[in-house]
Amino acid sequence: MLRSKRMKRSAAAFMALILFALCFTVLFNSPHFYAVGENEKSQPEESQTEESKSEESQTEESKSEESQSEESKSEESQSEESQTENSQTEDKKTEEPAEEFDIKSKTIGVQRGTTGERKASVYENDGRSDVERYYTQQTLIEELVNDKFACAILDEKNAQYFESKYDTLKVYPKEQSKDDLAFAVRKGNEELLEKVNGAIKKLRDNGTIDSIVNNYICLDSERGRSPYKKKDIKEREGTIILGVIPSYVPYEYYDNDKLTGIDIDVMQAVCDLLKMELEIVVLPGDSLDSLIYTVGSGSVNMTAVASGGFHSVNHFLNVVDLTDVYTTSKQVYLLHEKGQEEEVIDEHDEEENMKDYDFAHKTIGVQLGTTGDILAGDYADNDKKVERYDKGAAAVQSLIQKKIDCVIIDEQPAISFAKKNKNIAIYPKTLSVEEYAFCVSKSNGELLNKINKALKKLKDDGTLKDIIQNYIGTDDQIGSTPYQKKNVERSGTLIVATNAEFPPYEYRGANNSIVGIDMDIMQAVCDEIGMDLQVEDMKFEGILAAVQNGKADVGAAGITVTEDRKTSVDFSNPYTTSKQVIMVYRDNVVESIEKLDGKTIGVIAGSAGSLAADEKLNESGNTEKIEFYTFDKALKYLTQYKIDAVVADEVFIKEALERTTSLVAFDDAVSEASYSFSVKKGNKDILSKVNGALDKLKENGTLEKILGNYFGKVDQRGNYSYTSKDMKRSGTLTVTVGAELTPYIYTDKNGEPAGMDADILRAVCDELGMELKIEMSEDALSDLSDGKADIGILHTGLTDEDRAKLDQTNIFHSSKQLALAREVVNKSFLDKLYDNFIVDNRWRMITDGLLVTLRITGFAMLFGLLLGALIAIVRTVHDQNGKLFILNFICKIYLAIIRGTPVMLQLMIIYFGIFSTTNVSKELVAVIAFGLNSAAYVAEVIRSGINAVDKGQSEAGRCLGLSYGRTMKGIIMPQAFKNILPALLNEVIALLKETAICGTIGLMDLTKGGESIMSLTFDVFIPLIAVAIVYLVIVLILTRIVTILERRLKKNEKQ
């Protein structure tokens, strides 16, 4: 037994590259060795030198076949070592049943310079896994929590600590490796071996070794707190020479040029105990062989080694002996357990059977920079074009106009768009499921931790779920659990960047405030961490940059976690999942049952409705039938505009109507059916027996209960299941089933026949005292006529001819299949106006935006006028008397740049570039940007105005002794301004309209106000027209003012 343990250590220990052995010798030239302990992962070797293989090792063989190859170089350890085995090893046997953690193609995280890294490197080198290396434990753990990699390998003790600290972290039950550490002594030096063994035992007993180990293997923060101190012993006899290769943290390594480590300290303690000197010799190279043989040869007093697993190598143990194990190093896997979203898994099942959207030769529309954009890129090839739009609404508009074939977009907005436009719908199969998370700057790990902790708490206490359901739950959930800001003590402000055009995650709600799921969650997070929340609205593309350069602390905008984005920011734990769906051009209006032909129809798999859909609703052959496992799922897809109707039993339909508003069922049944069992024509015996039993069941209410279990009221349904009576039976009632039909007769999970028919037949058999045998059949009809079966369940596929061959029992159930569709709502223009402007005081987005626009225009004009006048004067002075050469030159460059580049770029450069790191109000940035731009044009206008003033005016002034400046100011400029007033006004008008691009930096100006309404109501036309009218009115007013002003100034002159 013990021998087999010894064997097991070999291979994995090798491949894990850990090795250390410390060898030492004593002065009298007797080299001894230390050897590394055992490894649970180790395999039996291909080496057949081993005379015996234990059962245990064989059981493990299969698990680690892949690791064998690289172990080929290593050899099985000798059995002589077995005596060095200690009891610890035995204890561990209980853990063995645990499965080996499958590391294949996973990413492993490790801390640099640890045993874990060495272990992981092996997997990396053989290409099985990727390895991420971190400098500190803290970042390692943080990234593990962030799912940067699948598992971390670290020392068991540390892993347990983190497991207790983070709820989502779990130590994998089976350890990754276990290494017993010992020293190697030259073979034959029994005296030293005994001495050292004795010392090790003492040190272990008195806890010295534990404290030495604890000083090294612990949290980063605690390392080195209680170092072993060499005892002050005056008389030391003899010297132990310890050879080491100092490249193995934490056993022997250089810490700031000082050789240190567990092995060194332990050996120091041993020497202190033995009253011997310790001499440490650093050996060159890193080969295990050289170490062992240095010890073995005795050519040096001693040798030290670093090479894990050498113990297992045969020929090493011919030259060295191992001391007792003084400590055991256990490496374990630390895993991050993700809370799986049940719903997602659930829906995946449903959608597995659906057809993928065929992207061939399609033009895909996306919003620039969104996940849809990225996905479209994946799907696009030479045949397919991707059209990128500034806004989702623009892409959808193109789809409505059939300019593109489909739009990849987030599910929620897709549903909203479909609601507003009858020509578009959502392709039933989800394109991808993604996770939303908040992002923070890479340099702000502390904040990330806080947010993650807060999110976890919110998740645990249900707040997160409440918030999300409040926006995207069922009809009765929406609005029922609004998040209430808590009254907590706060210090500091958390600046959250968002793009409030993405309902329901963030949008402009009542009174133009930014609301939505993300905002509520951020408020809840702020309540948790005790900070004030400040929301900054900006373009989606700008959010990551804002977080990166510190303009905002957190980005919260339904941001999908992607690898690309991870390179620039850190993401919190995901707080919800969302879907990317494909919007297609499809008339989503169903006004009558006839219109269902050619539509996308949802049915319950294998149900009468499914049958009806095939038979009655697909004359054109274009009808798309989607099968769901449950009615509720079908209903959900219907309300999400993924399917256009659901065909199901009237019971379900009527109930759905009660539960859900905005749905409508058509009075005409898609199909009507009565359900009875079939018997062979003329088989009166069975027929009367069964009918009699059915009558009885009807009388005693059993039938009703069974029916109620499938088609009753909600509270009845599923509550009853018929259980066969325990009774004596004689004879068998054989039932043949033509086709499964949910919920009448189908095979359940266990392969047993189930459903209403099965229940009824069980009850019938109980009445008749017969055994029941239900068999699925290829040809139930002939089974019946051949007499192979007594009763047939033939609900479907019967022709009249077939029916003539059969007799039917009493009808026990009849049902209608109805079609359920969305209610068609035709909104009047007034309703639309109401939606766009009155609901939630949306008009305020226009008025608030107008104020912003006017403020920016006004101040920018003022700034532009002052700067422009200054430039004009410099230029004029230069023109007239050749002075101010340098200033003039600067002005000319300025004019060239400003007039030669688009104002939008100037605005973006100023905001994202020049003011990127300072927190300047966006309005001020806009004023500066537009002022600078305007100044360039104003300057030229003024200059031309000055030039247009008669030269005689200036001469007359100068002749009176007035200085140039005085003449300019008092005589020329006033006249010039009058001349250029119309031109200046045109500049104001142009400026006013130019400010419409303020939205680029997230300012809520007039245009952005219109866009915000658009993004809320998904109405493209009305808000934009409204905004256009407002601009027009302002411009008309301005024009009027100038006309009046001009006239008045003219009057002044002509008085």
Added chain:
Amino acid sequence: MKNSNNDVTEAVKDPETVTETGEMTEEEKAVNKREKISGEKPDDDAEVLIKVSGLKKKFGKHEVLRGITTSIKKGEVVAVIGPSGCGKSTFLRSLNLLETPTSGRILFEGINITDKKVNINKMREKMGMVFQQFNLFYNMTIKKNIMYAPVKLKKMTKEQASEKADELLKRIGLSDKANAYPDSLSGGQKQRIAIIRALAMNPDVMLFDEPTSALDPEMVGEVLSLIKDLAENGMTMVIVTHEMGFAKEVADRVLFINEGVIAEENTPEKFFGDPQNPRLKDFLSKVL
């Protein structure tokens, strides 16, 4: 007018002219010498208000003034006549440095105003100028036109200036136009306002640049009579004009400038009665 404006600009810009001003030509040195000599006899120059010597002006390559030397005594009225393009306007405009001379010097009240160190604005305060095109300030009322310079240059307080303006307006009988804007005035009225605007500064000399050329014939009289009035009150004046009769009547001396030089210079009687220069004879025969 426009042309001359442009010329001025060009002249200012032309680097050649600038350098030329800096260097002293042979002629100038000669003039300097003479001054030094005349300096020894101060009595001779006691009544000289403006002394022009070796004045040259080039517009680009075209030399408009080719060396003019003359002096104007206090109280003297000098009329300058000559064919168009002869340089008479340039000569006049050079006197208060509206045109920067290419070379030569101008002494005003004993100060060399061509010297760059001299504050020309201060000099101009004492040299009123009246333009052919009136050049009233169109953005100001008549009274403001008159008051603006004296007040801004701190020659008078607002009240004093207002009083002075009223007095001057009364003198020319345009008191009712005090608050009107220039555009509402007739040419003759504008020119008279222009004259009293210059007078408001109490100048030592008045320079008239064809003051009646832009006027309707019926308005010429009122302007000339005002100028005559000034002459009778002993104002020193240099008048560039085409009104030969007026020159004869008002001037103490008449200069005939031809091709950039003073071709003849005499009392009106001799000038008009017995012209010597053949070009002058020809000129007079055409205009009289």
